[in-house]
Amino acid sequence: MTEEHTPLRLKTGLAEMLKGGVIMDVTTVEQATIAEQAGACAVMALERVPSDIRKDGGVARMARIDIIESIMSTVSIPVMAKARIGHFAEAKILQELGVDYIDESEVLTPADDKFHIDKHAFDVPFVCGCRNLGEALRRVGEGAAMIRTKGEAGSGNIIEAVRHMRQVITDMREITLMGAEELMTAARDLGAPYELVRMVAQNGELPVPNFAAGGIATPADAALMMSLGAQAVFVGSGIFKSEDPPVFAAAIVKATTHWNDPALVLDATRSIAAAPMAGLDMDKLDPSEMLQTRGW
Amino acid sequence: MASVGILAIQGDFEAHSKAVLALGHTPRPIKTANDLSTADALVLPGGESSTMLKLLLDEGLFEPLREACTSGRPVLGTCAGAILLARAVTGPAQESLNVLDMEIERNGYGRQRDSFVTSVMPGTLGGPEMEAVFIRAPLIRNTGPEVDVLVEHEGHPILVRQGPVWAATFHPEMSSDTRVLAAVLDSLLE
Numbered sequence: 001m002t003e004e005h006t007p008l009r010l011k012t013g014l015a016e017m018l019k020g021g022v023i024m025d026v027t028t029v030e031q032a033t034i035a036e037q038a039g040a041c042a043v044m045a046l047e048r049v050p051s052d053i054r055k056d057g058g059v060a061r062m063a064r065i066d067i068i069e070s071i072m073s074t075v076s077i078p079v080m081a082k083a084r085i086g087h088f089a090e091a092k093i094l095q096e097l098g099v100d101y102i103d104e105s106e107v108l109t110p111a112d113d114k115f116h117i118d119k120h121a122f123d124v125p126f127v128c129g130c131r132n133l134g135e136a137l138r139r140v141g142e143g144a145a146m147i148r149t150k151g152e153a154g155s156g157n158i159i160e161a162v163r164h165m166r167q168v169i170t171d172m173r174e175i176t177l178m179g180a181e182e183l184m185t186a187a188r189d190l191g192a193p194y195e196l197v198r199m200v201a202q203n204g205e206l207p208v209p210n211f212a213a214g215g216i217a218t219p220a221d222a223a224l225m226m227s228l229g230a231q232a233v234f235v236g237s238g239i240f241k242s243e244d245p246p247v248f249a250a251a252i253v254k255a256t257t258h259w260n261d262p263a264l265v266l267d268a269t270r271s272i273a274a275a276p277m278a279g280l281d282m283d284k285l286d287p288s289e290m291l292q293t294r295g296w
Numbered sequence: 297m298a299s300v301g302i303l304a305i306q307g308d309f310e311a312h313s314k315a316v317l318a319l320g321h322t323p324r325p326i327k328t329a330n331d332l333s334t335a336d337a338l339v340l341p342g343g344e345s346s347t348m349l350k351l352l353l354d355e356g357l358f359e360p361l362r363e364a365c366t367s368g369r370p371v372l373g374t375c376a377g378a379i380l381l382a383r384a385v386t387g388p389a390q391e392s393l394n395v396l397d398m399e400i401e402r403n404g405y406g407r408q409r410d411s412f413v414t415s416v417m418p419g420t421l422g423g424p425e426m427e428a429v430f431i432r433a434p435l436i437r438n439t440g441p442e443v444d445v446l447v448e449h450e451g452h453p454i455l456v457r458q459g460p461v462w463a464a465t466f467h468p469e470m471s472s473d474t475r476v477l478a479a480v481l482d483s484l485l486e
Contacts, residue, residue, distance in 0.1 A: 010411045013431045013470055016308040017343050017376070039350040041306055041343065076388055076402055077344050078432065100408035100432070123409060231310075250354075257305045257351055258327060264355075 011125030011145030014078065014100065015209040018042055018232050022222065022253045023080065023211075025049050025236040027063070032071040032079075035239070038249030042078040042100070044234065045071050050107045050154025051237035051277065054289070060108040062090040068097060080127070085295045086112025088121075095124040101146070103127045104139075106294035107153045107236070116295060119143030129213065131164045131292060133171030133200070134190030138296075140208055141193040147206055149230070150292040151214015154237050156279030158221045160292060161214045165228045168210070175201045214292070217242070217276045219255030219268040226259035243274035298484055301326045301335025303361070305351045307343020307376055311469040315477050329360035337370040337481055340377025342431065342467050345402065348376060349390060358393070365395040371461045372480045378463035379434050386437070396461045397440030398453075404435020404465075416454065419447045421475045428454060428466040436465060 021041025026032040032043045047063040048056065062083055072079045078100035083090040085104055090111070094102050104117050106129050119126040120143035128139035129150035136147045149168070151161030175186050175197060183201055187194040199207050212230035216222055217238035225233055233256055235249075242248040251268040258264035287293070300316045302309045304325035313323040316339070326332060340348075352358040365371050365381065373381040373396075382392045382400040390402075405411075411432060415425040428449065436453040439445060447455035454465045455476065460483055468476035 007413060009429065009470065010413060010431065013429060013467065014408055014411065016311055016470070017431060019308060019310065019343070020304070020306040021344060021347055036346065037350075039347045039354075041347045072407075077346060078408065095409075098407050098409050125408065253347070254351070254354070261327065 006123040008145060012208050014125060015127070015146040015211075018078070018211075019209060020257055021232050022249075022256050023232065023234045024239055024249060025234070026071065026240070028067065029070045029074050031240055031245070032075050034246050035249055036075045036077055038246055039253035040077060040249065041232070042080055043071065043075060044080045044082065044103060045099075046082045046107070049237040049240055050291070051156070051241050052154075053107060054154040054291075062087070062094065062108070065093070065097060068094075068099065072098070082108055083117070084108040085110040086115050086117060088117045091117055091122060091124075091126075095122055099124065101125050101127055104144075105129065106150055106291050110294050116142055127211070129292070129295070130168065132167045132190075133175075134192045135296070136168055136206060136210075137190065137192035137196040137200070140196055140206070144208065146209050146211060148211040148213040148234055151212070151216070152280075152282065152285075153214045153291050155215050155282070155285070156217040156238060156241070156277045157282060158215045158217070158224060159282060161212050161216065161225060162228065164214070164292075165212060165225060165230060168206075169229055172200055172204060172206070176204045216252070217279065219251045219265055219272070222252045222256045223259040223265045226256055232256070237277050241277035244272065247272055247274065248276070297321055298336040298481060299324055299334055300337045300339060300481070301332060302339045303341060303348070303377070305357075306347045307341040308467070308469060309341045311467075312339050312341045312374075315469045315474060319474055319478060319481065321481065328355070329357055332360055332364045335364070335369065336484060338364060338372070340371070340373035340380050341469070342375035342377060345376035345379040345385075346390060348380060349392075352380075353391070362393045362395060365393055365461060368460055370480050370483045371395070372477065373461075373463045374467050374469060375431065375433055375465060378436075378465055381461060381463050383440070396456070396458050396463055397443050398456060398463070399437045400465075401435045401437055403432050404437075405430060405433045408432055414449065416447055416449050418475060419455075421446065421479055423475060426473055426475060427471045429470040430466050433465045
């Protein structure tokens with residue numbers, strides 16, 4: 001593998017195509033079909049949805065290959081899959097298999113407590129989670145072609161995704177107001193590559209698409225994240241841990257498209273006559289149970 | 297200066313918006329049927345055609361959009377947008393607006409790992425070679441007698457036109473080269 005022989009533009013290009021859409025976590029072919037029929041713009045294949053990983057514990061790994069393969073051969077939309085943080089061997093397997101995007105994800109048990117994957121070395125594009133601008137730019141520096149908030153996966157609680165999206169935006173706003181001479185110090189404080197900090201200071205936006213994930217459970221949650229500046233949303237446990245997955249899936253798709261039209265978000269919300277997934281109160285979550293603190 | 301309506305229910309409508317601005321025109325997002333009336337020209341962007349189709353059908357935008365695409369206004373569909381415009385869709389089959397006489401295969405080049413950037417001869421658009429960005433691109437399998445094939449790549453049409461309706465299987469909006477959009481909007485003056 002030579003360095004960066006797939007142009008970043010092709011990698012971010014697919015993320016551009018996903019904008020305004022919903023990427024849904026699925027664990028089976030049946031779920032993938034439900035997601036596609038509900039209007040998902042992509043599916044994310046994983047062995048267990050985050051709320052089950054949280055509940056059942058154990059080591060969470062890349063999904064079973066036969067399941068990913070059968071999802072890939074069944075749906076016509078892009079198929080993403082998760083690899084453990086730092087587990088470049090899992091990532092190589094997923095690339096070989098031909099998945100369309102890899103999520104180097106804190107939802108799975110990390111394989112390396114110091115280093116993330118060198119994503120420049122891959123042809124397949126990667127998405128990574130972040131809690132602030134420094135973390136976002138570290139991942140972009142490593143080659144990620146899409147950034148998402150970490151939020152708190154499997155919690156059904158939107159507060160962490162909101163916190164992370166707002167933090168990224170606040171951080172960006174601060175550096176766009178800085179003079180050129182301040183940017184190196186900002187890069188040191190953010191722990192982010194200087195050239196990327198300069199790029200954000202000039203353009204006022206991340207160099208790659210910026211999506212939301214981690215705790216989205218209702219159409220209103222999706223509309224909230226889009227209103228805060230997310231360009232698309234990932235929904236993990238929120239669909240298949242709800243009482244009526246096809247209806248929740250379609251309603252979240254509609255609310256994501258029409259986030260700035262309250263009448264249509266109301267329509268989407270009204271279409272649901274079932275309970276969303278049960279949520280977790282962050283104050284009652286032991287810090288050691290937080291998934292967002294995995295990776296740095 | 298033209299008002300260019302860009303279907304903005306899913307996909308790379310922001311990239312199209314920037315391209316329209318770069319040519320000095322005004323982009324207008326189209327999310328509901330009411331948004332269609334003020335547009336002098338229409339763009340159907342890249343994205344996931346199955347997602348767009350579902351939203352178009354569920355929200356009563358399909359038929360108004362079809363009418364707008366047959367109203368004589370210039371229309372450009374790229375990638376998923378080209379799929380929506382086609383007469384017939386395969387891989388798998390799905391409904392389409394049937395305003396451009398061609399059969400198109402979804403993901404005809406393969407998956408993301410088969411996405412590529414290449415240079416193509418621009419044909420009647422004129423000028424030097426043109427960059428073409430293909431992302432999980434569809435493949436035009438055949439075209440009807442009324443369709444002009446303007447640009448080809450490896451024997452397959454990649455830019456076609458039937459009257460005011462244009463379709464590209466690649467993404468002109470992802471290149472700095474503005475020739476395709478400029479040609480489509482030039483037809484406003486024809």
